[in-house]
Amino acid sequence: MRRVRAYRVSSLAIRHRNLGEADRIVVLYTRERGKLSAVAKGVRRTRSKLAGGLQLFSHARVQLAAGRSLEIVTQAQPVHLFYHVREDLQRYAHASYAAELVDVMVEDQAADPALFDLLLSVLQGLDEEGDPPTLIQGFQLKVLGHLGHGPEVESCVGCGTRVGTRGAGFSVAEGGVMCERCGGSRTAARVTPAALQAMRDLVELPMEELARRRLTGSVREELGRLLQPFVEYRLPWPLRSAEFLEM
Ligand SMILES: [Zn+2]
Incomplete structure (x- = not known):
């Protein structure tokens, strides 16, 4: 098993596109690492805990794990949703x-x-x-x-x-x-x-x-x-x- 490096960032969701049945690729502008793309698995399911913090423009504390090509969102805690x-x-x-x-x-x-x-x-x-x-x-x-x-x-x-x-x-x-x-x-x-x-x-x-x-x-x-x-x-x-x- 490869050890997965996880880290937290403060992020704003600036773009996204759907991937497969329920996933989405989100482009995050983060304070710590600038712009990065990440896969949010299952984010389009109604009960997804990731959905709020990854909505367009949401300000969130996001935890990411380094994937093979794209990062993977493992947590997204909304700070401000800009309703x-x-x-x-x-x-x-x-x-x-x-x-x-x-x-x-x-x-x-x-x-x-x-x-x-x-x-x-x-x-x-x-x-x-x-x-x-x-x-x-x-x-x-x-x-x-x-x-x-x-x-x-x-x-x-x-x-x-x-x-x-x-x-x-x-x-x-x-x-x-x-x-x-x-x-x-x-x-x-x-x-x-x-x-x-x-x-x-x-x-x-x-x-x-x-x-x-x-x-x-x-x-x-x-x-x-x-x-x-x-x-x-x-x-x-x-x-x-x-x-x-x-x-
Ligand atoms: Zn002049």
Whole structure:
């Protein structure tokens, strides 16, 4: 008998697919080991003790055993099930986007506790009364910034001078804000003072604070027009969940 190495992780279920009659392969984003795939045996049976903690978006303490190719879930103790996210279509769509964004941007088995905490906090914000578009736009900015993709929101990406809120441009390809001079000579969209200030706030403020804020309709729409292409430009392929977002 081969000795099976078991270990515990704090996990968020970000994707799953059915396997055979009653099993499921779950993709977990874990605080300790990053993204990993595991087999959850019998999880689709009504009496399965694993089901709650492995539902999409669930935060759980999970025990895993190393399998031959995939890990095997041996226990899943739910910490937070995010019922409100699951019951509300708009919140569900935004949570799906957040999970897919992390899924696409990270490699397997690369631990990143700060990114785990970001994903957990956006799910918490969505589960409480947070405004989904405000939270997701903040999440986009924070995740990309954390992974080193910007956008730069303070200094011109063309010449490095500090950019005020008036006359600023925003370049998807070059990675952030531009001063009036650089923005005029290259491909940069105009960005209104209100939208630029909002972008800076979303970068700066913690997710818990963003859960209490709501961007106005026009600022949210403008940020959507700037950030959606900015995110897509940095992804290997477009996110399936993006088409269900109402920003
Ligand atoms: Zn410049």
